[in-house]
Amino acid sequence: MRHYKAFGLNIVSELELPSLILAPFKNADVWIKKGKVSKNGLIAPKRIRPFCQQAPSEIWLHVPGIARFYISQGNKVIVEPYEDADEQSVRLFILGSCMGAIMHQKNRLVIHGNAIRFGDGCVIFSGKSGTGKSTLAAALYQKGYEVLADDLAVIDEQLNVQPSYPQMKLWQDSAEKLGLDICQLNKIRLQIDKYAYPMDRGFCQKALPVKAIYVLNNHKNDQFLLQPIEGADKLPPLKNHTYRPGYLDGLGLKAQHFKLCSQLASRIQMTRITRPSHKFELDSLIENIEMDLHSKSFAA
């Protein structure tokens, strides 16, 4: 059994999870074990999809060719890998889908995005897949900013982002745009051209309060647009950029989630930032963000 610290939780895992930070502790919050997982799903599912089912406190996930997972009570992940599945692929779904599911069950607010330290707080960059969230996080990291999380920004009851683990994931195309030598990086799975970009420094291990959320977007024009999102308008993007919002219905947590979103919305500033889609001008994007944060009096 290995002991890790990630997302503010003490995790005991039978499977090795090399991208997480090893840390000794006595009391575990989450157990990850190998075991038998039903081939057919849950006994009384509330929401059914072909490969994923939810019931209050339970999530069943089947990734064909890789593994079946049973995630329950916000503290247990049972994994049954396919015989010929590679460990890398199994791990990837544990750290993504399964941890996302655990966080939902623990009633954390899980935003699909990254979290970057600015002063004594952090800023989340959220947006649809393909809007350049990870590329932006990696570029900010290269500029010396500390990163708390890539992909899943987990917000606890105190509205702090809990640090995830010191690794970003970049498609080859993005890695090359950032000037990284992919020969020096490992693929996250051999089957795809996406790479693990380890953060050897600049991974922020401290939970920090969320100060602002930027929703990344793009359009066909040449201009950058920064539009404040005010009042009740903050709620739809928070809901839409929640990690797999459909799970909440099956888990019976929609009302709780709405409450969390409302609390967060009342405490933070939100801005929609729209960049030209035909050219990913990272420097201009960062410049615009830094200026906007400066105008909001957030020190870097």
Added chain:
Amino acid sequence: MSKLNPKIYWLASYPRSGNTWVRAFIFNLLNNKQKDFDMDDLDTGPIASCRKWIEDALGFDISELSHNEIDLLRPTAYRWLSENMSQNGYHKVHDAYSTLSNNSHLFPVEATRGALYIIRNPLDVAVSLAYFTGDSIEKVIMDMGNTDTSACENPRKFHKQLRQSFSSWSQHVLSWVSASNISNLVVRYEDLKFRSVEKFSEIASFLQLPTDEVLIKNALAQCRIDKLQTQELSRPFKECPQSTTRFFRKGVIGDWLDVLNNKQVEAIVNDHRNVMEAFGYLDSAGKPYTTFDTQELKFDSAYC
């Protein structure tokens, strides 16, 4: 039709063959409004390769699966989507009708209510596609002749759409029109242009849509290409790619006569002779028709 009552009508075509026009017609037929059609409202449901549509149906993140792994999951997603649709859906598709490595059909019969296939003269497709993609005519001709041609396939980056395997232009046509296990209707773009009311009525009937002639004519009037072009001048069409500023470029028949040189025409005819012949794009001497009196375009239904 199977007992499962499948709900998905596939609106299939090789790219740049009139698919969006047909979708605009369907949309207007379903939403018989007095006000002018705004192309930004166009919505007949997601394209078959829409990543989000598939991912939401499957219920888990597929962004870290390979193209081949995702393809094996797509039939399950379509089956689930079809089972959970409250009414028939009309979904554009540019993939060829293919069989996967596990021998299942990419577009399963249990999900497929029918397939409308739109075929367009490959000489005009080549011209339109070159403008659309920004590629040279030569490159487009090569792609149309290559059975490995696909879109969104670059494995080094994220794509909002899943990989779409087109195959060659000929194989694309044959894959759909010879899919014997699903009900299909094949229409030529040229017939849609020249015999609009008759052909769009056929389409409406096949897709179980209203067939009243007044409604058909109204829907057609709403999506006349000159109207769509005027709208596009003031703001870009939401589905228009970065490679061009004009989605609704010309839509004319025979544009190839002004654009393609003899060598290019010859290359396309050589690559696609059999299918072009079967669908009436070549005369009895094997030369492409240069006049477009529809009476002369004989439709060979042997493939259907």
